[in-house]
Amino acid sequence: MKVKRIALSPSGKKYSINDLNISLNINEGELPRTKLKDDLIQTSKGEYVHLYDANFKDNFVNIQKPAAIINPKDAGMIIAKTGMTKDFVVIDAGAGSGALACTLASLCKKVYCYDINEKHVEAVNQNISDLELNNITCELKDVYTLEPVEKVDLMTIDVPEPWRVLEVAKKALKKGGYLVLYTPQITQAQKAILELDQDFHHEVTCELIKRDWEIEGEKVRPSHTMLGHTAFLTFIRYYPKLVETKIVKKTNPKKSARLERLKHKKELSAEEELKTMNSFNEI
Numbered sequence: 336m337k338v339k340r341i342a343l344s345p346s347g348k349k350y351s352i353n354d355l356n357i358s359l360n361i362n363e364g365e366l367p368r369t370k371l372k373d374d375l376i377q378t379s380k381g382e383y384v385h386l387y388d389a390n391f392k393d394n395f396v397n398i399q400k401p402a403a404i405i406n407p408k409d410a411g412m413i414i415a416k417t418g419m420t421k422d423f424v425v426i427d428a429g430a431g432s433g434a435l436a437c438t439l440a441s442l443c444k445k446v447y448c449y450d451i452n453e454k455h456v457e458a459v460n461q462n463i464s465d466l467e468l469n470n471i472t473c474e475l476k477d478v479y480t481l482e483p484v485e486k487v488d489l490m491t492i493d494v495p496e497p498w499r500v501l502e503v504a505k506k507a508l509k510k511g512g513y514l515v516l517y518t519p520q521i522t523q524a525q526k527a528i529l530e531l532d533q534d535f536h537h538e539v540t541c542e543l544i545k546r547d548w549e550i551e552g553e554k555v556r557p558s559h560t561m562l563g564h565t566a567f568l569t570f571i572r573y574y575p576k577l578v579e580t581k582i583v584k585k586t587n588p589k590k591s592a593r594l595e596r597l598k599h600k601k602e603l604s605a606e607e608e609l610k611t612m613n614s615f616n617e618i
């Protein structure tokens with residue numbers, strides 16, 4: 336059920352309010368149902384509790400997680416780096432818990448997500464319903480053999496063999512569209528990149544390291560613990576070529592002349608060295 340409002344106690348503790356028609360009992364006393372839409376309530380124990388409307392994030396934290404989910408730092412990078420807008424149509428494979436798919440759906444026009452695990456598809460559909468998203472579908476399908484239903488601006492891939500998605504990506508992506516691989520292991524990214532043909536342009540593979548800080552009075556320092564590794568992100572752009580193209584290296588005439596001179600000098604010194612060696616041999 337969707338969280339409607341959040342009650343914030345004087346100690347900073349947060350309580351979720353799912354039903355605005357039922358009074359809520361919290362440690363600080365009772366919050367009467369008739370006041371749940373107010374901004375401030377005095378509880379039955381005389382404590383003041385502030386209330387505010389819940390947003391996507393307040394609900395997102397409660398999603399079912401049958402599979403490891405994408406970390407917000409990585410989801411944020413995908414959104415920023417691909418220039419995702421409210422007009423984007425996206426394919427997300429495999430959906431897992433739907434964390435990435437739902438995050439994208441909260442911002443863009445349409446998300447199609449797919450997974451081969453029935454339980455994961457069920458959980459994702461429950462999450463979609465709990466988050467009240469109406470622009471996302473999740474189906475039980477193998478993404479390696481997917482027949483896309485429409486052209487998309489972005490494909491996000493979180494499956495064990497991302498190189499097997501390249502042919503599907505060609506059918507699915509609009510010209511200039513993005514293919515983003517989320518791979519826990521760098522060898523997965525490497526294998527996919529090695530299999531790219533000239534219709535794909537590998538922009539960058541990166542890893543984001545996030546370090547939290549503790550700031551409490553005089554104590555200002557990094558946290559003792561941090562999440563060491565999530566995954567590598569590989570950004571690939573689809574630029575289908577109408578004719579076979581060769582990469583022609585630009586040459587700088589001044590640099591080329593200098594290189595020629597150096598080469599000539601080296602050849603001369605090599606010749607001289609040979610002559611000297613020969614004369615030694617003659618002795």
Ligand SMILES: C[S@@+](CC[C@H](N)C(=O)[O-])C[C@H]1O[C@@H](n2cnc3c(N)ncnc32)[C@H](O)[C@@H]1O
Nearest residue numbers: 404405429431432433434435450451452477478
């Ligand atoms: C780690 S989870 C993805 C988590 C997801 N990115 C999220 O943020 O919630 C990987 C998923 O890929 C699915 N999967 C593996 N191979 C697949 C395939 N060929 N087609 C579709 N889904 C696949 C698995 O069942 C699993 O649920």
